Amino acid sequence: MLQVPFIRENKELVIQRLEKRNIDATKMINDVIAFDEERRRLQTELDNTLAESNKLSKEIGNLYKSGEAEKANVLKDKTSQLKEVSKKLADELDACDVKLYNVLIELPNVPHDLVKPGKSEEDNEEVFIDESNKPVLHENALPHWELAKKYDIIDFELGAKITGSGFPVYKGKGARLQRALITYFLDKNTAAGYTEYQLPHLVNSDSATGTGQLPDKEGQMYYVGEDDLYLIPTAEVPGTNIFRDTLHNESDLPIGITGYTPCFRREAGSYGAHVRGLNRLHQFDKVEIIRVEHPSNSYNALDGMVEHVKSILKELKLPYRILRLCGGDTSFASALTYDFEVFSTAQDKWLEISSISNFETFQANRLKLRFKNSEGKNELAHTLNGSSLALPRVLAGIIENYQTEKGIVIPDVLQPYTGFKIID
Incomplete structure (x- = not known):
């Protein structure tokens, strides 16, 4: 299976080399890059959401220790919302990973420079x-x-x-x-x-x-x-x-x-x-x-x-x-x-x-x-x-x-x- 970083860094080369196999891989390569960008966006958003949730959890613990239960309960509501958001993002990320894998698994290897174009x-x-x-x-x-x-x-x-x-x-x-x-x-x-x-x-x-x-x-x-x-x-x-x-x-x-x-x-x-x-x-x-x-x-x-x-x-x-x-x-x-x-x-x-x-x-x-x-x-x-x-x-x-x-x-x-x- 081709590596995503290699595809991103060598997009035109990959498309050109796969033409030797009589394949126009332009759409597949563009899909790989698009799914990878979406995956990165979702991963970043998920990481930020989880980090914010963890930060609030620590604040909630400190508020309970200091006797400020009312403030802690307000933050708990917010962490519940963040958990729902993080679950939704995780599901979207899993779906995006599947889409990316399904394209990658269908892509053949990139022929070496010595390989000549040909049909049979x-x-x-x-x-x-x-x-x-x-x-x-x-x-x-x-x-x-x-x-x-x-x-x-x-x-x-x-x-x-x-x-x-x-x-x-x-x-x-x-x-x-x-x-x-x-x-x-x-x-x-x-x-x-x-x-x-x-x-x-x-x-x-x-x-x-x-x-x-x-x-x-x-x-x-x-x-x-x-x-x-x-x-x-x-x-x-x-x-x-x-x-x-x-x-x-x-x-x-x-x-x-x-x-x-x-x-x-x-x-x-x-x-x-x-x-x-x-x-x-x-x-x-x-x-x-x-x-x-x-x-x-x-x-x-x-x-x-x-x-x-x-x-x-x-x-x-x-x-x-x-x-x-x-x-x-x-x-x-x-x-x-x-x-x-x-x-x-x-x-x-x-x-x-x-x-x-x-x-x-x-x-x-x-x-x-x-x-x-x-x-x-x-x-x-x-x-x-x-x-x-x-x-x-x-x-x-x-x-x-x-x-x-x-x-x-x-x-x-x-x-x-x-x-x-x-x-x-």
Whole structure:
């Protein structure tokens, strides 16, 4: 959530930057400033009224002690009137706070200066590409959904029977490869200094609001009405909420955590060949990295997270590229996002496998995640997170790019985890 002082001090900049998201936020920003001015006026009036009431109460006590009950009773009538006024002001102040919050909660984060205007993924900028590991496949190469059936490692029809489309069943060596990837990603992350957590797979509405899923993505999450809980769309939600309502010492920063969870998303998008197989699912596995950073270091940390994911893809020997998302494709809570995509040679297309984002103070303001700075003042931290990595499309990339006429070769770095070298 944007901070009101930032909006007041940078009104035109906020409006201009939000235009990159194709949003005309002029009315909302003006409403924020107007509600804040009204809130300040009411707070000042309430404070003055309470101060006057307290002063009269002391005078009443002194008058009773000196035997001047008649004068004291006159002042008591006045304090009663002031109490009614203060209650009315307090109610108006509460109503104004609600109005201000309702506008702020709907405002997305302000994009970073590097973010370019744009409407969709077609306007994203390619900032890096490594095609050195792009294979030349044999003449009868297949897409991963055909390979999954051929080698009996993923059963999409069985998942559809048990639950519905978008819930695959991994079998035999397919399941072992999936487990190997999860363990490999976690090992890489912990070796880089991230502390591993096992996280809940359901969260309450406060947690979903804290990271920006509510109200922005309410329709995309599975909701358990009887318990008022949401199935997590990503480990970002429970992981970042570890730090909700916390105050840290400056020396505690940075903090880095990692965790594996299944992820659940109702909106799987449009249907067709471009979303077949593992390309888009309602349930999938993902390993996440999350950082809490000092504001002065968060963009260095973002660059470090990008390099970390690059190192994993180099070890997997997969062709990949990095995109800097345009304003129209940047998520509600993010200030700057880099997407990683792996190239599927069999499908002749790029598949998104990771998003790495800096949210600056946007989530921290909702979460009340603060640290005590060198001057002893409480300051909002910066939060960052990224997929390291999302499994379905990584698995699809491995299955397709490592296929041979004899079977699917397992990347060297994964063979100690799988216990086998080929799926045949």
